[in-house]
Each structure stands twice: as C-alpha cells, then as structure tokens.
Amino acid sequence: MPMPDDLMDPLRRFVNSRAAQHDQDLADGTASVWLPYALDRKYPKAHRELKWQYLFASHRLSRDPKTGRRHRHHLHVDTFPKHLRRAVESAGVLKHVTSHTFRHCYATHLLWNGTDIRQIQQLLGHSDVKTTEIYTHVRNPNETKVMSPLDRLVREQEGASRDTPAA
Structure with missing residues (x-):
C-alpha cells in the first residue's frame, strides 16, 4: 500500500x-x-x-x-489491540474497531475516490476480486448511475425536440 x-x-x-x-x-x-x-x-x-x-x-x-x-524483541502481539481499544474508547467511538477495520476503510475510501476495484484488489493482496468486493460492499456515494444506451438515446431525442422551435 x-x-x-x-x-x-x-x-x-x-x-x-x-x-x-x-x-x-x-x-x-x-x-x-x-x-x-x-x-x-x-x-x-x-x-x-x-x-x-x-x-x-x-x-x-x-x-x-x-x-x-x-x-530486544518485537512488540508483543497483544500490545497494539490494547492501545487501539484505548484510543477508540477515548475518542468516544461506539462501534467495534479492530486493526482489520482500517483495511476495510482504506479499500472503501479508495473505491469512493475512483480507484479501480482491480487496483484495490492488487493493493490488498487478494487473489480473487470477489474478496475485494466483500471489503467494499458499501454503496459508493460518488458512483455514477449506469444508463442504458436506449435510455440515453431517448433522453437525447427528447432534449433535441425541446430545443427545436415549434412550427
């Protein structure tokens, strides 16, 4: 990352x-x-x-x-979760938060900012894009609605007919 x-x-x-x-x-x-x-x-x-x-x-x-x-060894595996829990509690966050939560947030924000899902898949080290899709299962507020080519054609025709002066 x-x-x-x-x-x-x-x-x-x-x-x-x-x-x-x-x-x-x-x-x-x-x-x-x-x-x-x-x-x-x-x-x-x-x-x-x-x-x-x-x-x-x-x-x-x-x-x-x-x-x-x-x-001098590495930090004990239990050290980070204890500090994270203290930080979450002192921030008044009421949700359950783990270090894994940060991976989900990271992936979600990348998606919301327009990063391609395949790029996110590679960054997270997922072998299957379906795993990445699970990470980013939230709805993207910046997502553009996919429109059928037929709907687009009809809307363009309606717009053109409104712009044409009546006889």
Missing part, C-alpha cells in the same frame, strides 16, 4: 528514535536481537547491527534461555 506523504516525516522521526534507542542499547552492552541459529552462526555480530533490529521493538529486554543473551 502506498505510504501517505504526510506520514513520511513522522516515520523518519520514529526510525531515528529507534536508531537512538539502539545506540543506547549498544552503549549499555544490551543491543541484541534473536536471530535464527544458521544466521547467528553465519553472521556472529549481526545480532548487534541496527539493520537486524525490530523497528517496532519492545521496551523491555528479555533473556534467551538457551544462550543467556539479552534481546
């Missing part, structure tokens, strides 16, 4: 803050991330390099029971 231009600067700031956190971890001697065993053997110092770290990293370090090494 395309990254909104308005989010580029905040994302850069976030990446920079994550790099600063990693620099602090390096200074503290705790900068590390768990890597699969083959990668850890092939690149023995990679676990300390920024490019291998999680962008959305946990605030806490945890100890690997096998190696004893302390690592």
Whole structure:
C-alpha cells in the first residue's frame, strides 16, 4: 500500500528514535536481537547491527534461555489491540474497531475516490476480486448511475425536440 506523504516525516522521526534507542542499547552492552541459529552462526555480530533490529521493538529486554543473551524483541502481539481499544474508547467511538477495520476503510475510501476495484484488489493482496468486493460492499456515494444506451438515446431525442422551435 502506498505510504501517505504526510506520514513520511513522522516515520523518519520514529526510525531515528529507534536508531537512538539502539545506540543506547549498544552503549549499555544490551543491543541484541534473536536471530535464527544458521544466521547467528553465519553472521556472529549481526545480532548487534541496527539493520537486524525490530523497528517496532519492545521496551523491555528479555533473556534467551538457551544462550543467556539479552534481546530486544518485537512488540508483543497483544500490545497494539490494547492501545487501539484505548484510543477508540477515548475518542468516544461506539462501534467495534479492530486493526482489520482500517483495511476495510482504506479499500472503501479508495473505491469512493475512483480507484479501480482491480487496483484495490492488487493493493490488498487478494487473489480473487470477489474478496475485494466483500471489503467494499458499501454503496459508493460518488458512483455514477449506469444508463442504458436506449435510455440515453431517448433522453437525447427528447432534449433535441425541446430545443427545436415549434412550427
């Protein structure tokens, strides 16, 4: 999905803050991330390099029971839903909202703004356009009504007869 231009600067700031956190971890001697065993053997110092770290990293370090090494893992899977629920409640939204809701909203707004359904299908990674149609099952308020060619011809004829002066 395309990254909104308005989010580029905040994302850069976030990446920079994550790099600063990693620099602090390096200074503290705790900068590390768990890597699969083959990668850890092939690149023995990679676990300390920024490019291998999680962008959305946990605030806490945890100890690997096998190696004893302390690592900074990714955010726990339950973290985002808790924060989302708090944000939804504080905004006074009474509807049930999940992270998946954002995919539906994104697809719907693309459709309302004239994006072709096949393009939306590709952006969402759907293999079948029917899945995308389920996502966008709401009525498009900007949709132009499809008119039969016969109706169009009749209306054009009626319009032409009104424009012709009576004899």
